[in-house]
Amino acid sequence: MKISDILDETRILTNMEGDSKSDVINSLIDLVAVSPKVLDKEKVKEAIFEREKIMSTGVGNGFAIPHGKTDAVSDIVAAFAVTKKPIDYEALDEQPVRLIFLLIGKANMVGPHIKLLSRISRLMNKEEFRKKLLEAAEPKDVMEIFRTEEAACLDN
Amino acid sequence: MLMFEQNVSRKNALLLTRLIAIFILVVSVYSAIFHYLMLREGKDLHWFVGVYWTVATMTTVGFGDVVFSTFSGMLFSVVVIISGIFFILIIIPFTLIQLFQSAARVPREAPKGITGHVILTHYGPVTNVLIRKLGYYTSPYIMLTSDFKQAADLRDRGIRAVFGEVDDPQTYAQMAIENAALLVTTADDVTNTMVIHAARQISPTVNVLSTSTEQESIEILRAAGADEILSLDEMMGQSLARRTIAGDAIAHIIGQLGSLTIAEAAALATPLVNKKLKETQLRSLTGVVVIGVLEGPDFYLPDAERVITKHSILILAGAPEAIMRYNELFCIYNSSNDPVIIIGAGNVGRWVARSFEEHGLEYCIMEKAAEKTADASHASVLDAAKVENLRTAGFFNAPAVVISTHKDDTNIYLATLFRSLRADIQIVSRATLDRNVALLHRAGCDIVLSYASFGSNFILNHVKRGTYLMLSEGVDVFKVRTPQRLVGKSIDEIRLRESIGCHVVAIVRGEKTELIAGPDTVFPEDSEIILIADNESESLFLKKYGREM
Numbered sequence: 001m002k003i004s005d006i007l008d009e010t011r012i013l014t015n016m017e018g019d020s021k022s023d024v025i026n027s028l029i030d031l032v033a034v035s036p037k038v039l040d041k042e043k044v045k046e047a048i049f050e051r052e053k054i055m056s057t058g059v060g061n062g063f064a065i066p067h068g069k070t071d072a073v074s075d076i077v078a079a080f081a082v083t084k085k086p087i088d089y090e091a092l093d094e095q096p097v098r099l100i101f102l103l104i105g106k107a108n109m110v111g112p113h114i115k116l117l118s119r120i121s122r123l124m125n126k127e128e129f130r131k132k133l134l135e136a137a138e139p140k141d142v143m144e145i146f147r148t149e150e151a152a153c154l155d156n
Numbered sequence: 157m158l159m160f161e162q163n164v165s166r167k168n169a170l171l172l173t174r175l176i177a178i179f180i181l182v183v184s185v186y187s188a189i190f191h192y193l194m195l196r197e198g199k200d201l202h203w204f205v206g207v208y209w210t211v212a213t214m215t216t217v218g219f220g221d222v223v224f225s226t227f228s229g230m231l232f233s234v235v236v237i238i239s240g241i242f243f244i245l246i247i248i249p250f251t252l253i254q255l256f257q258s259a260a261r262v263p264r265e266a267p268k269g270i271t272g273h274v275i276l277t278h279y280g281p282v283t284n285v286l287i288r289k290l291g292y293y294t295s296p297y298i299m300l301t302s303d304f305k306q307a308a309d310l311r312d313r314g315i316r317a318v319f320g321e322v323d324d325p326q327t328y329a330q331m332a333i334e335n336a337a338l339l340v341t342t343a344d345d346v347t348n349t350m351v352i353h354a355a356r357q358i359s360p361t362v363n364v365l366s367t368s369t370e371q372e373s374i375e376i377l378r379a380a381g382a383d384e385i386l387s388l389d390e391m392m393g394q395s396l397a398r399r400t401i402a403g404d405a406i407a408h409i410i411g412q413l414g415s416l417t418i419a420e421a422a423a424l425a426t427p428l429v430n431k432k433l434k435e436t437q438l439r440s441l442t443g444v445v446v447i448g449v450l451e452g453p454d455f456y457l458p459d460a461e462r463v464i465t466k467h468s469i470l471i472l473a474g475a476p477e478a479i480m481r482y483n484e485l486f487c488i489y490n491s492s493n494d495p496v497i498i499i500g501a502g503n504v505g506r507w508v509a510r511s512f513e514e515h516g517l518e519y520c521i522m523e524k525a526a527e528k529t530a531d532a533s534h535a536s537v538l539d540a541a542k543v544e545n546l547r548t549a550g551f552f553n554a555p556a557v558v559i560s561t562h563k564d565d566t567n568i569y570l571a572t573l574f575r576s577l578r579a580d581i582q583i584v585s586r587a588t589l590d591r592n593v594a595l596l597h598r599a600g601c602d603i604v605l606s607y608a609s610f611g612s613n614f615i616l617n618h619v620k621r622g623t624y625l626m627l628s629e630g631v632d633v634f635k636v637r638t639p640q641r642l643v644g645k646s647i648d649e650i651r652l653r654e655s656i657g658c659h660v661v662a663i664v665r666g667e668k669t670e671l672i673a674g675p676d677t678v679f680p681e682d683s684e685i686i687l688i689a690d691n692e693s694e695s696l697f698l699k700k701y702g703r704e705m
Contacts, residue, residue, distance in 0.1 A: 054441060055427040057488060065488045092427060092489070110480050114487050118404060119516070121491035 001076070001112055003120060004147045006103075011035075011079040012139035016100075021089045025052070025066050028079045028102040035077055043072035044104055058091025063099035063124045067117060071107045076116065078103050080142060082133060099124060099133055123149055175251050182243065186210040186236055193229045214240030262307040262319045265330035266298055273297055273336050274619060277322050277351050278343035279306060281589055281608035282367075282388070282615070286340075287315055289616050292695050294702060298331055323350050325357035333359045340615055341366045345373035349380045356381035365618055367611065369503065384618060388611045392586060393507020393560070395610065397515075399469075399584050399603045400508075400556045404515070405490040406483040407444070407472050411617075411625045413635050413686050414669035416662055417476050418625055420450075423468040425490035434460035442485060443478030445671050446470050447661045447688050448631065453597045453604070455631045455690055457659045467602070471627055471688070473661050473671065495520040497549055497557040499540045499570060501528040504586060505560035509534065520549050540570055543577065556582035562607075564592040568599045575600025593629050604629060630691045635664065638683045639701035648675035656700065657693030662686040 011031055018024040025048060033041040047068030051057065058064040079102045086096030101120050105113035123129055129149050136142045187206030194201055201222075209222045213236045224230050266273070273296040276283050283299065290297050299317045301307045310317035320327035333339065333355060339362055341351040348366045355364060366382040368374050369389060377385050398408040398420070405426045407419035423429050428436055439445050448471035449456045449464070456462060464470070472482065496512065498505050501523035509532070512519045521535035522545065529535040538545040551557065557574055559567045567585050574583055587593045587606040596604040606629060613626035623635040642650055652658045662671045664684040679685065689697065 051485075054485065059488050059491075060425065067488070069484070092425065110484060114406070114480070114483050117484070118406070118487045118491060121488040122493055122516070125491045126493050 001116060002150055003078070003116065003123070004143070004150055006076050006078045006116070007080060007143065007146060009139040009143050011077075012142045013079075013081040014136055014139060014142060016081040016083045018083060018087065019085075021052075021058075021087060022049075024081065024083055024087055024100055025049070025102070028066070028081055028100060031079045031081075032077045032102065032104065037073050037075045037077050038104075039074060040072035043070055044068070046070075047072070047104070048102070056090040056092065058089035058097050059121060059124075060091055060093035060095065061125060061127075062086075062091075062095060062097055062130060063101070064089050064091065064097045065101050065103065065117060065120055065124070067103040067105070067113075069105045069107050069110070069113055073104050073106055076103070076105050076109070076112070080146075082136065082142070099130060171251060175248070178247075179243070182239070183207060183210050183214075186214070189232060193224060193226070193232055197224065197226055197229060210236060213237055215244060216240055262304060262311060262317065264319050266318065266332040270296060270298075270332050271335040273332070275300055275328075275331050275333060275336050275339045275355075277339065277341045278347070279310065279317075280342060281606075282342050282611035283340075284612075285590060285608045286612035286615055289612055290619070292698050293620070295619065300327065300331060322347070323354050325354045328355045328358040333362050336362050338363045338365060338619055342611065342615075345369050345377065348382075349373075349376055352377065352380040352382050365615060386611075386614055386618075388607065388614065389503035390507045391614060392605065392607060392610055393504045393509075394511045395605055396504070396558050396560065396584055396586060396603075397508045397511035399605070400496055400512075400517075400558055400582065404492075404517075405486045407479050407486075409479065410627060413623065413625055413633060414662070414664040414684070415475065415667065416473050416664075416669045416671075416686060417479050418447075418627070418633055419444075419472045419474075419479050419482075420627070421470050421472060421482065421486065422490065423464045423470060424466045426486055427489070428464045428470075429466050429468075431464055432460065433458060433462045433464065436464070438472075438482070442474070442481040444472045444474035444482050445661075447473045447633070447659065448627065450628055450631075452602055453593075453629070455628065457653060457657070457688070473633075473686075492555045493518060494553045494555055495534075495550055497522060497540075497546075497551055497554045499523075499557065499559045500561040501525075501532045501535050502560065502562065504562070505558075506532055508558050508560055520554075522546075522549050541573060546574075546577070551581075552578065554581060556584060559583070559585040559601075561586070562588050564588050564596070568592065568595055571596055571599035571601045627688070631688070632691070632694055633661065633686060633688045634694065635684050635686045636698075636701075638663070638679050638681075638685050641701065642679045642685075643681050644678060646676050646678045647672060650679075652687075652697070656689075656696045658687045658689040658697045660685055661688055 016027055018027055029045050032038055038044055047070040048066050051068045052066060057066050081100050083098045086098050089097035091097055132145045136145060187210050190206040190209055212219055224233055276299050279299060279301055299310060299315050300320055301317055302321050304319050307317040307319040339355050341348045345368055352364055364382045365384040366377045367386050367388050368377055374385050405422055407421040409417055409419045411418055433446055446458045450469040451467055495518035498508050498519055498521045501521050509519055509521060519534055521532055522538045522540045523529045523535055524539045526537045529537050538549055559570055561567055564587055571583055571585055583601045584603040585596050585601045587596050587604050590606045590608045593604045593606050609629055617624040625633045647660060660672055662669050
């Protein structure tokens with residue numbers, strides 16, 4: 001499964017408002033909640049914050065991957081945002097975060113969930129890629145950047 | 157080993173006793189004849205004079221103080237002198253030579269009554285380590301060799317070598333192959349095929365394990381009659397790849413013991429760094445327990461107070477689902493896209509590459525010999541000893557470098573060079589010989605896996621029917637029957653860890669494997685235990701409890 005398959009322009013924000021970690025996570029959950037695949041928004045929220053409580057998903061280099069697994073979705077859903085201002089996300093490198101990828105998986109789909117998370121993390125670790133995302137003006141630009149990068153990685 | 161040595165000393169004792177008995181008998185008979193002849197000459201002498209005269213005459217000393225004056229007496233003296241020369245100059249030296257050389261005497265067949273033994277057909281680095289390990293478990297074995305001098309040398313070193321042509325079916329009859337537990341052949345693919353055919357001629361049922369170098373040989377070896385085929389290059393490549401922590405922070409599975417999965421995970425760039433083991437709460441969060449920590453070449457048993465560093469590799473144990481839960485938590489950390497450099501496009505190097513491909517990791521192979529790169533992907537003809545080549549390959553951005561060549565001296569040279577160029581790169585290397593592991597660590601390698609230990613451990617795991625797993629150089633996880641002395645006692649009471657250095661990981665009862673809950677856990681009857689220990693502690697444990705298992 002590719003990232004570009006689970007993400008679409010309606011789940012992308014390029015200038016997201018928000019002052020705190022919970023603000024931005026909640027905004028992203030609101031963004032995916034309109035999807036028919038999300039059966040119970042509150043349960044999704046619970047799963048995401050539960051995971052965040054265990055250890056921060058701010059992996060460093062200015063990006064975070066809040067995620068969780070729950071029965072409250074019928075399929076994998078994802079959202080992505082570039083925040084307007086840097087957010088204190090309690091990241092591992094203690095640096096603020098501007099790129100946030102939200103992933104919610106089905107409770108019984110552990111394998112694909114792990115693979116997707118690894119792929120997102122690997123892509124986001126590329127400095128050039130992050131730079132392009134930060135400079136993207138529109139959700140469609142973000143989508144295009146993801147598509148191009150993923151295609152390049154798969155070709156290699 | 158003991159059985160052979162006991163046999164040798166028993167034979168020596170028998171030989172010596174027989175020699176002394178013959179000497180006493182001869183002296184007694186001659187003394188009796190001496191007294192008879194002396195009486196005929198009218199001399200009734202003390203009984204000891206007979207013994208004295210016989211020994212003096214046989215040793216050709218002949219003091220001349222006691223002499224015969226009759227013809228029959230003189231004739232008898234000549235007979236005693238000649239038989240003395242024969243005995244002293246021929247029989248005694250010959251026996252003594254046999255006596256002193258008996259340890260080096262090379263048998264041509266298995267000791268009588270041997271059963272359940274492992275027959276090894278090729279002496280090399282892998283079998284050398286395997287023999288040592290079989291010794292820990294007092295498992296009987298025969299080291300078969302077609303080289304008589306090698307057999308003699310091996311016996312001098314206390315190895316149970318037997319001389320015989322490995323391509324002659326009759327040899328295997330002499331090795332009591334019908335009673336053997338396993339035949340292990342670790343030579344090249346061609347020799348292995350021949351050995352298997354020869355052995356199968358005599359025993360269609362014995363369990364045969366063979367190593368293979370080329371993928372194409374696997375079917376040939378199977379057709380020849382091998383039951384189990386180990387591609388050591390493949391296993392080595394996969395293991396080196398698993399040890400390359402540059403790609404991710406997920407737990408890589410090393411193997412299974414009972415229903416327990418053993419895995420290892422790098423702590424680098426995860427929230428675990430700088431935390432004490434007790435603070436991680438990994439068991440309650442995921443169900444996995446940390447059963448050991450590797451810091452470069454050093455291994456530490458789990459200690460609640462141990463602080464995890466960015467160099468730590470955690471050895472984890474748990475049910476497969478628990479390992480998945482661990483991966484779900486940690487897969488987002490330490491992901492890297494910069495290619496890992498692989499040195500060498502030989503068999504092992506290619507398996508490293510294949511393993512990286514499976515995990516979606518980028519890599520770049522540097523190979524000096526153009527012919528080896530022809531059909532290898534991501535490979536360039538570059539001499540890794542030149543800095544400009546390393547720059548071209550992306551060495552200065554690479555998170556890790558894997559040295560896979562079979563030449564230890566080359567590996568040591570390259571590791572030294574790489575470390576001098578970059579202090580922060582992870583260097584993982586293969587060693588062909590055990591003894592070079594320390595040198596490679598000294599040269600700057602973070603992880604070294606020796607081909608010899610690696611191969612021997614895989615074979616041992618087969619011999620011990622899946623109860624043995626090598627974690628790193630000199631550290632193993634193994635499953636044994638719970639020694640009778642431990643049954644009914646708690647972990648806290650027996651203090652295996654404090655006294656021997658073995659850490660009990662889990663208790664196996666039937667199909668059920670349970671991780672140790674705490675120091676109050678009691679060892680039940682009819683159970684097995686899974687332990688983790690370095691080689692020294694493992695050997696101590698087996699010496700102390702081996703007979704009860």
